[in-house]
Each structure stands twice: as structure tokens, then as C-alpha cells.
Amino acid sequence: MTSVQNHQQQLSGNRKLKKSYITYALTILLGVSACTPRSTVLRAPGSIGQVSGTENNTAQNNTENQASEKGNSAKAKKIAAERTIALLLPFQLDNISGTGVEEKDVKRSALALDFYQGFELGLRALNNKTFNLKVIDSKDNTYYNSTLASSEEIANSGIIIGPVYPIEIKAFGNNLADKNKLIVNPLAASPASEFGLNNLVTVTPSIKSHSKGIASRVASDHLTGDVIIIYQASDNDSRQFLDGMSSAIKAANPQANIVSVSTLAQLNEKLSTTGTNQIISGTTDKTNLNNLISNLSKKSSESFYSIRLYGHPLWDRFDFGTHSNFYNLRPIITAESNLKSWTNQARNFRDLYKQEFGVFPSDQSYKGYDIAQYFGKMMDKHGAENLKSKLESESYTGLYNSYKFVYNENWGFTNEAVSYKEYMHGSFQLQ
Structure with missing residues (x-):
């Protein structure tokens, strides 16, 4: 199951704006269509007949010249x-009907x-840094991606951003010949161990992170x-x-006092009156979670119990309005995003995006910006060939994501950077 969420751009509202966005999208789609590559088939040269004397010397000179030109060409590439x-x-251009691009496309x-x-x-914001960007439609097609891996366009690229779906x-990845070339997984939160690719860079923090x-x-x-x-x-x-x-x-605190329980009765027995009770729960079952919160809220109201609740990142999607004292548990969760929409940098990006494309940015827009910024700067600073040796040492804090990569020889680089949110004023908010 893919963890990639398709936050579709809102096309409702002003008809003129909608038409403008669709027209722009049409331009992009047609542009992508024009540069979609096909796998290159290399053919063996024909047999050369035997020659002698002067012909042999000429042939040798020609061969040397061809070898020199080939070497220069390889260096240039x-x-x-x-x-x-x-x-x-x-982009799934193959699903567009012959009558043209429609809103559904x-x-x-x-x-x-x-x-x-x-x-x-993101690339444009890297002032005076020139990159050759090849935009390729992966088509959400397994077979096509397996053949795409051996295409000339991929062979002549320094880094690959995508594909998107697991x-x-x-x-x-399994069909890419150059295992030293980095493949950046930009959106899928699937554990990197599922892919088994040591040249994969997984940007979205997994549940393990x-x-x-x-x-x-x-x-x-x-x-x-x-x-x-626990x-x-x-x-x-x-x-x-x-x-x-x-x-x-x-591992982080060897002196930590830790106990594990599996029922509320056991939990109540372990509550301490001498310090803070740090309760960790990963449940997303609503009945179980409601019972836990009700129980802890009752205990928290008793003045001699100090409680702090730590939970699952999916709690950010839940409505805790029925628990009026939920905030008293001082709940903390982790989050992938560190987007602070009130900052000047975030506002400037939002305004520029709206000006350029006629709509406001989605989560995917912010992620695209951050990935272009980080990997563009890294390529410019170190070169594509040296990226693998530099990712762990250079972290990044962007508009939407932070990056702190850790390498594993079996599944490549994983992003361990997460943010923290605390429940305040009716919702989880960045600290």
C-alpha cells in the first residue's frame, strides 16, 4: 500500500482562474510529452572486411581518430x-484521450x-546555478519504469528524482544498471527496507523514523x-x-525508568506520584484511544498525578473535541512537516506560487521546492558523483521538510528528521 497522498489541487471557484490553470497545465503536459524518452537500443556495428597495406594504415588512423572522438564525447557527457x-x-499522459486535455486529466x-x-x-531560486532538467512521465506503469531505467536519458543524468509510487x-531501481547513481524517493513513506536499494534516498520519514x-x-x-x-x-x-x-x-538515556503495560488497569497501577508519568501510546483505534484519554484525564484531574502523553503522528488527523481536558495531558506527537505558514519565507513562496500558477501550493508543491533546493545545492557544491559521500554530513531545514540522512548499506539513505507538535487551542501545533 502506498503512503503517498494525492492532495489534488482545488479547481473550484472562479471560472477564469480554473480555465487559466487548466491552460497552464495543458502547456506543461504537452511539454512533458515532448521530452518523454524512449529506451535506446544499441546495435552492434557491422563486420569489417580484411584490408592490407596502405588501407590497413588508413583504417588504423581512422580507428584511432574515432576512439579519440569517442573519448571526448564520453567526457563531455x-x-x-x-x-x-x-x-x-x-503525469499519465497515456490516459489522455485524443480529443485533448480535459479537466479530469x-x-x-x-x-x-x-x-x-x-x-x-526551487531550482529557479538557486540564483546563477544552471541545471539541465529532464521532465519524464513515469506513467504509473511498472513495465514502462523497468525499461525507462535503461534509457539514454537516465544514463546521461547525474541524479534521478522519482519515481513516486513504491x-x-x-x-x-531493480533495472538501473548504475548502482552508484542516486535515486531520490520524493514522496512515498514506505520503509526503505522494502526496496532493498542501497542507492535509494528516501525523503519522507517512515513510521520507524x-x-x-x-x-x-x-x-x-x-x-x-x-x-x-509504554x-x-x-x-x-x-x-x-x-x-x-x-x-x-x-540507548538515548540509559538511566530511564521504563515499564510496559497492555491494559488500563495495569497502567493505573504503574502511575507514580513522585514525578512525571510519561505515557507513550501508538494506538489509532478510536475506541481504545478514547478510553485511554478518558482514563488519563480522570487521573490528571487528581492533583497528585503529573502526566504527559506521547502519541502516533496520525493523531494529527483526529478530532479530540469531545475530550475537553485533552490539552491537560500535554500531548506530543511527531510530524513530517515543519511548515510555518506565518513566516516571511513561507508567505513569499505562497504568493509567488499563486502568481506563477494561479493556485495556491499543495503539500507536494512545498516538497518539490525543498527537494530542488537541497539536491540542487548539493550537486552544485559537490558534483553528482560525490553526493553519496556527502548526504549524511549535510542536513537541511526547508519550507516544508527537514533532512537528516542516515545510510544503511542494504537500503540506502533514510531521512530521520521529524518535527514535534503539541496539542494547544484545539489542535496539534508546531513547537
Whole structure:
């Protein structure tokens, strides 16, 4: 199952604006169509007959000249590749009918369009930095991606951004001959271990990264006299989120006092009156979560219990309005995004995006911008060939995402950077 969300651009409202956006999208789609590559088939040269005497010397000179030209050509291609980015996005142009691009086609391509537009602005913001950007329709097609991996356009690119969907990533990555060339997974939150590609860069933090983020925060908040209570629930999200939680906390704070429970009765027995009760829950089951909050809210109202609740990132999507005292539990969750919409940088990007494209940016637009900024700067600074040795040492804080990459020889680079949100004034807000 893909974790990529298709936040489609809103096309409702002013008809003139809608028509303007569709017209612009049509221009982009036609442009992508024009530069969509086909796999190149290399043919062996024909047999050369035997020659002698002067003919042999001439043939030798010709061969040497051809070899020299070939060497110069290869060198030129290598230099060009250092500034070339292949951007593989699922525009799905093959699904457009012969009568032309319609609004439904734009909606289907919304994820790709939004990301591309943000990416374009990100590269443009790198003043005086020239890149050759190849925009390629990955078509959301497994077989096509497997053949695309061997195309000349990919071979002559320094870095590959995309494909987007997990099944595309697997097909493309497994068939890419140059295993030293980085493939950036820009949106899918699937665990990198599912792909088994040591040249893959997974930008979106996985649930394991969120789990590590909570473990780090709990360990940092922990003081002498506090108790950490891991509340184990039976739903899959809870099991996945809490897997390895205790050992991760211990690694960060060996003195941490940790207990695990699986029922509310057990939890109540472990509550301490001498310090803060740091409760960790990964459940997303609404009944289980409501019961937990009701129980903790009741205990929190008793003056001798100090409680702080740490939870699953999906809690950000839930409505806790029925729990009027939920904020008293001082809930903390992790988040992928660090977007602060009130800052000048965020406002300027939003205004520029609206001015350029007639609509406001989506999450994919912000992500495209950040990826262009980070990898564009890294390519300019170190060159495409040296990126693999530099990613771990250079972190990044962008408009929407932060990057802190950790390398594993089995599945490549994963982004461990997460932000923290606290529940205040009726919603989870960035700290």
C-alpha cells in the first residue's frame, strides 16, 4: 500500500482562474510529452572486411581518430551529467484521450503537476546555478519504469528524482544498471527496507523514523523520579509504532525508568506520584484511544498525578473535541512537516506560487521546492558523483521538510528528521 497522498489541487471557484490553470497545465503536459524518452537500443556495428597495406594504415588512423572522438564525447557527457537532473513523475499522459486535455486529466496529473511546479521554483531560486532538467512521465506503469531505467536519458543524468509510487520505484531501481547513481524517493513513506536499494534516498520519514523521534524526545524530557509507561495496544499501528521503543529510549538515556503495560488497569497501577508519568501510546483505534484519554484525564484531574502523553503522528488527523481536558495531558506527537505558514519565507513562496500558477501550493508543491533546493545545492557544491559521500554530513531545514540522512548499506539513505507538535487551542501545533 502506498503512503503517498494525492492532495489534488482545488479547481473550484472562479471560472477564469480554473480555465487559466487548466491552460497552464495543458502547456506543461504537452511539454512533458515532448521530452518523454524512449529506451535506446544499441546495435552492434557491422563486420569489417580484411584490408592490407596502405588501407590497413588508413583504417588504423581512422580507428584511432574515432576512439579519440569517442573519448571526448564520453567526457563531455560525463561533465553534462554533473548538471543534469532527471525528474520522473506520474503525469499519465497515456490516459489522455485524443480529443485533448480535459479537466479530469489535470486532476489525475495533479500530484505530478504540483510537485513539478514547486520543483521548478526551487531550482529557479538557486540564483546563477544552471541545471539541465529532464521532465519524464513515469506513467504509473511498472513495465514502462523497468525499461525507462535503461534509457539514454537516465544514463546521461547525474541524479534521478522519482519515481513516486513504491511499485514504480522497485521496477525502476531493480533495472538501473548504475548502482552508484542516486535515486531520490520524493514522496512515498514506505520503509526503505522494502526496496532493498542501497542507492535509494528516501525523503519522507517512515513510521520507524517517527518512532525514533518520540523515543528521543521522551528520553530528553525524562528526569530522575519520572516513569515512562509504554501502553501496548493490539492494533497494527500501535505494534508498528512501539516496536523497538524501549531499546531506543534506553540507548538515548540509559538511566530511564521504563515499564510496559497492555491494559488500563495495569497502567493505573504503574502511575507514580513522585514525578512525571510519561505515557507513550501508538494506538489509532478510536475506541481504545478514547478510553485511554478518558482514563488519563480522570487521573490528571487528581492533583497528585503529573502526566504527559506521547502519541502516533496520525493523531494529527483526529478530532479530540469531545475530550475537553485533552490539552491537560500535554500531548506530543511527531510530524513530517515543519511548515510555518506565518513566516516571511513561507508567505513569499505562497504568493509567488499563486502568481506563477494561479493556485495556491499543495503539500507536494512545498516538497518539490525543498527537494530542488537541497539536491540542487548539493550537486552544485559537490558534483553528482560525490553526493553519496556527502548526504549524511549535510542536513537541511526547508519550507516544508527537514533532512537528516542516515545510510544503511542494504537500503540506502533514510531521512530521520521529524518535527514535534503539541496539542494547544484545539489542535496539534508546531513547537
